[in-house]
Amino acid sequence: MELFNNLIFGFSVALTWQNLWFCFIGCFLGTLIGVLPGxxxxxxxxxxxxxxxxxxxxxxxxxxxxxxYGAQYGGSTTAILVNLPGETSAVVTCIDGYxxxxxxxxxxxxxxxxxxxFFAGTVCTLIIALFGPPxxxxxxKFGAPEYFSLMxxxxxxxxxxxxxxxxxxxxxxxxxxxxxxxxxxxxxGMARYSFGIAELTDGIGxxxxxxxxxxxxxxxxxxxxxxxxxxxxxxxxGLMPTINDLKISAAPIMxxxxxxxxxxxxxxxxxxxxSFSSYxxxxxxxxxxxxxxxxxxxxxxxxxxxxxxxxxxxxxxxLTLGIPASAVMALMLGALTIQGIAPGPxxxxxxPDLFWGLVASMWIGNLMLVILNLPMVGMWVQxxxxxxxxxxxxxxAFSCIGIYSVNNSSMELYLTALFGVxxxxxxxxxxxxxxxxxxxxxGPLMEENLRRALLISRGDPSVFVTRPISLxxxxxxxxxxxxxxxxxxxxxxxxxxxxxx
Amino acid sequence: xxxxxxxxxDFLSGLHFLFFGGIGWWMAxxxxxxxxxxxxxxxxxxxxxxxxxxxxVWFVIKGIRAHDPVGGNWSLRALIVLPISxxxxxxxxxxxxxxxxxxxxxxVSAASGxxxxxxxxxxxTIGLTVTCAAGFIYGLxxxxxxxxxxxxx
Numbered sequence: 001m002e003l004f005n006n007l008i009f010g011f012s013v014a015l016t017w018q019n020l021w022f023c024f025i026g027c028f029l030g031t032l033i034g035v036l037p038g039x040x041x042x043x044x045x046x047x048x049x050x051x052x053x054x055x056x057x058x059x060x061x062x063x064x065x066x067x068x069y070g071a072q073y074g075g076s077t078t079a080i081l082v083n084l085p086g087e088t089s090a091v092v093t094c095i096d097g098y099x100x101x102x103x104x105x106x107x108x109x110x111x112x113x114x115x116x117x118f119f120a121g122t123v124c125t126l127i128i129a130l131f132g133p134p135x136x137x138x139x140x141k142f143g144a145p146e147y148f149s150l151m152x153x154x155x156x157x158x159x160x161x162x163x164x165x166x167x168x169x170x171x172x173x174x175x176x177x178x179x180x181x182x183x184x185x186x187x188x189g190m191a192r193y194s195f196g197i198a199e200l201t202d203g204i205g206x207x208x209x210x211x212x213x214x215x216x217x218x219x220x221x222x223x224x225x226x227x228x229x230x231x232x233x234x235x236x237x238g239l240m241p242t243i244n245d246l247k248i249s250a251a252p253i254m255x256x257x258x259x260x261x262x263x264x265x266x267x268x269x270x271x272x273x274x275s276f277s278s279y280x281x282x283x284x285x286x287x288x289x290x291x292x293x294x295x296x297x298x299x300x301x302x303x304x305x306x307x308x309x310x311x312x313x314x315x316x317x318x319l320t321l322g323i324p325a326s327a328v329m330a331l332m333l334g335a336l337t338i339q340g341i342a343p344g345p346x347x348x349x350x351x352p353d354l355f356w357g358l359v360a361s362m363w364i365g366n367l368m369l370v371i372l373n374l375p376m377v378g379m380w381v382q383x384x385x386x387x388x389x390x391x392x393x394x395x396x397a398f399s400c401i402g403i404y405s406v407n408n409s410s411m412e413l414y415l416t417a418l419f420g421v422x423x424x425x426x427x428x429x430x431x432x433x434x435x436x437x438x439x440x441x442x443g444p445l446m447e448e449n450l451r452r453a454l455l456i457s458r459g460d461p462s463v464f465v466t467r468p469i470s471l472x473x474x475x476x477x478x479x480x481x482x483x484x485x486x487x488x489x490x491x492x493x494x495x496x497x498x499x500x501x
Numbered sequence: 502x503x504x505x506x507x508x509x510x511d512f513l514s515g516l517h518f519l520f521f522g523g524i525g526w527w528m529a530x531x532x533x534x535x536x537x538x539x540x541x542x543x544x545x546x547x548x549x550x551x552x553x554x555x556x557x558v559w560f561v562i563k564g565i566r567a568h569d570p571v572g573g574n575w576s577l578r579a580l581i582v583l584p585i586s587x588x589x590x591x592x593x594x595x596x597x598x599x600x601x602x603x604x605x606x607x608x609v610s611a612a613s614g615x616x617x618x619x620x621x622x623x624x625x626t627i628g629l630t631v632t633c634a635a636g637f638i639y640g641l642x643x644x645x646x647x648x649x650x651x652x653x654x
Binding site for chain 2: 051054167168170171174175177178181185187188190192193216219220221223224225387388389390392393394396397398400401404405410411412413414416417418420421424425426428429430431447450451454455458459
């Protein structure tokens with residue numbers, strides 16, 4: 001069985017002391033920032049990107065991935081205990097999780113969330129292992145036209161399926177593509193949009209944009225909001241769910257996993273949509289829907305499995321096709337690029353240790369998270385007492401040192417400050433930064449593939465619709481736009497995203 | 502009642518799309534456009550800039566027709582002070598070394614929030630400077646002098 005050989009190889013990579021250690025650091029940091037409301041996985045990963053430069057690629061990716069799925073775990077802890085979603089994906093968990101805590105059943109709620117997430121994590125590890133290799137193999141046959149159409153589809157889908165104004169998201173993609181152009185053109189050697197600044201001829205650093213928009217912009221926004229102090233009173237007695245709890249939760253966990261995996265592969269859909277859909281499904285299927293909102297354990301089990309499944313399956317398009325499905329995945333691609341690894345289907349054949357090691361580490365990480373979260377839950381909640389005014393200067397310090405360390409250049413810090421201001425402006429005017437980041441990452445690749453495709457076809461743009469695979473992507477792109485543009489679907493979508501956000 | 506255009510989400514985002522698209526288009530005029538067969542370095546940027554200009558017009562009109570106010574406040578204090586702390590850090594790293602840069606960063610960034618307490622910020626600064634020096638400079642071996650320039654040697 002090739003699958004088992006591959007998985008065993010993966011575990012042999014992931015189980016080295018170094019990788020185990022970085023997996024642990026990632027899960028630990030992930031839980032930490034998941035619990036803290038002011039800082040999310042995006043800002044943390046952006047902040048730590050420069051540091052990963054000094055690590056081997058496998059260890060770097062294992063750690064960053066741990067931060068990502070660890071944050072989903074941590075977010076649910078505070079949702080259940082203090083009705084405060086540490087991450088947006090945990091909003092749904094608040095509804096019934098917090099009610100359970102108020103009824104003195106915080107322990108079972110936390111335990112079932114952990115069990116559900118672990119189950120989802122295990123299933124998704126298998127899904128990635130099963131579907132990753134054939135997908136990558138297919139993608140290896142792609143030429144420039146196919147790649148261009150695929151990237152177009154990924155970008156359009158990410159923009160259109162995301163929350164908010166569709167046209168604004170698409171324009172932000174264009175913004176990202178334009179920002180990605182800054183620097184020296186590979187084909188002509190011409191410096192574009194460099195404003196005579198020497199540093200800009202190398203392009204705007206990926207880290208500069210990520211930290212500026214997602215860390216500094218975010219902090220400015222947080223500082224504008226009134227202080228909120230959380231009072232934690234709930235006591236946790238007895239973590240064990242009853243046999244009945246487990247019986248009721250088994251089916252929601254499985255359904256949640258499937259729903260999450262489905263949304264996970266789609267670009268642009270955040271974990272909030274997956275967990276919300278799972279909640280709605282459980283409520284519809286329940287014999288007595290009125291229990292929901294009053295501490296129904298299914299309302300915790302389903303969504304928690306769904307958001308973890310979503311988080312992990314987001315890795316599939318990133319690892320196999322080199323197409324990021326979300327902003328976090330764009331950061332992961334950035335991490336690969338920093339390491340000098342060109343993202344794409346060839347990663348799996350050229351760097352099998354990276355792919356399989358990461359996949360195996362996700363399962364190990366999920367196990368670590370159960371151990372980290374359940375017995376130590378009291379300690380995590382104490383962290384909520386750390387005031388934000390002590391936290392954000394520390395975030396600033398790590399971010400600034402990190403950025404400076406990339407090129408030892410002050411110019412990068414000036415640019416970061418600029419992007420902090422722009423990022424804050426985007427936040428205030430509902431311009432989603434995630435599609436911009438995807439555009440920025442894919443921009444240079446897209447231009448390159450567009451040029452090559454047109455060169456092959458001697459300038460005939462019909463090349464994108466005469467090659468069958470490329471035609472498929474183009475049709476899919478058009479369909480996505482049409483379907484999401486339909487008034488009925490638009491209304492439904494905004495209803496879902498409104499509740500989710 | 503219609504609110505001010507300066508407090509209008511769509512109008513403001515439209516303006517900034519026009520701004521970026523405008524700069525993009527203006528500068529791309531200097532880059533050879535080429536043909537579809539051999540695209541010049543100006544081809545892709547021009548297309549993108551035009552898309553942004555069109556979207557900019559669209560949102561400006563949309564904003565004028567329907568008022569969707571910007572929620573919350575502009576947190577002006579943080580908006581001005583926090584970027585300054587970043588710039589100061591960059592400048593002082595080159596001029597005066599790691600310690601001065603960290604002290605400036607911690608104090609100025611802390612001042613961008615509310616509830617600035619001298620003792621607390623001083624302790625935080627010492628803590629962060631020591632931790633980061635230990636972690637980054639001694640731990641990871643980044644080659645930054647602690648003190649340099651006028652105060653150093």
